[in-house]
Amino acid sequence: MTSDRKSETAMKALKPIIASLTLLFAVPVCIAGNPFVPSEKGTALTYVNRDRKGNIVGRSVQTVTDIAETAEGTVITINDRALDADGKPLTADTSAMSDITVRIRISGDRVIFPMENIDQLIAEIKESILGNDDIDFTVAMDEICYPLHPQVGQQLETVHISMSLKSNDRQFDIIKITIKDRSITGRETVTVPAGTFDCWTVNETEVMKTPIGMGTTTQSVTWYAEGIGEVKSQTLNKRGKLEESSELVSIAVVRR
Template sequence: MKHYFFALLTVMFSMGIVLGQSNCSHYYPLVDGANFEYTSYDKKGKEEGKINYKVTNVNGSGDNVTATMVMQLEDQKGNTYDSEYNVTCDGDKVKIDFKSLMNEQMLNQLGEMEVEVSGTDIELPSNLGVGQELPDGNVTVQMKMGGAMNMNMNVETINRKVEKIETVTTPAGTFKNCLVIYSETRTKMIMANQTMPSRVWIAEGIGMVKQESYNKSGKLMASSVLTAYSL
């Protein structure tokens, strides 16, 4: 089950924030009870599974709002893996609380281990424009597996910037004037280091509508699109 924990952690960093609507942010808004369904595909376009988000526990108003994102990942076999994390919007930026990533659902994926987590919150400005550079984010997870054996995992989002504006059509509809955000997700674990460039298309009032991940040569390796939502 440990590999599902790692998958969930990487998904949170690579896909960005997915939220409903409020007055706090144009592109990353919040509304209690909003639902978003994404379908994931492999490099050949074959469906791999679905990710569902639900916005809950919205508190505050105006330019100061907090909420909990409940996420469920379903694979092709129908197995589901749940997690949740906290999101804050303070008027000029939206951020994910990295400490909340290590919640009960996540820890259950790891079994009997001592776990320590450190890092920086993922921040996204409320107002975005083409050419804008965005702050990096990272989470480091240290796991004590018993005896002298330890395992560390570090996930970073780096080189983040707003590239351009495009129109995107998905099964959920056509979304005009989407901002395209480029970033690189760098994962380090044991002897393995991997960096995957990605792009996220975000629509005003909706959030993410499309995401693509590439290999180091720029070839498409995986994608996700918004297939259904309700606000």
């Protein structure tokens, strides 16, 4: 296979990786009394995702499968199942990963999304779609952290993510993502199909760049409710126009 063909194959493989990373970033993080994770094992949160025109483009169900105390702190395990616009499971043709397991750690005064979640995701995507030993992806990412006890005006750490392609013993940067200007901006009452919630708002700016100078800048605002996690989110382009949105449509408790 030529170098150009390898690069083309790799770029096609990159699309579901970025989509899966986006799903991971959308997983809410919290513990009882904190607005960043459902506080009860078995809680199932169903979301609807819409495009800029308001059309439903996908759904997801995020279920808390375990809450455990470990030597590193409290570990919350969430299964994130992606569905199509009609609520049907995704197929291999539409997504490399329809079910993602995410483990979130509560340590001290911090809620931490560890790098190990990305490691597991990338390994599964490589196995399912690459099928070529001459091409490999590497991902480097900072841990994403939130405060266990948020305050209005609080600034959050900038997050850096980079993706590289390795082919024929040469490594090329593909995409660099910076999530910056992360802050807790206020409290608002928000009504969505699942109910009315008193929420904290978190604002972030995501800058994505490629080596050839192409890139995008988007702004996001997310509303979080105590004991629930994410209730609503919006992504805006650099002109302030809505690009996509997500909202909580139902809450259930799965008894096992």
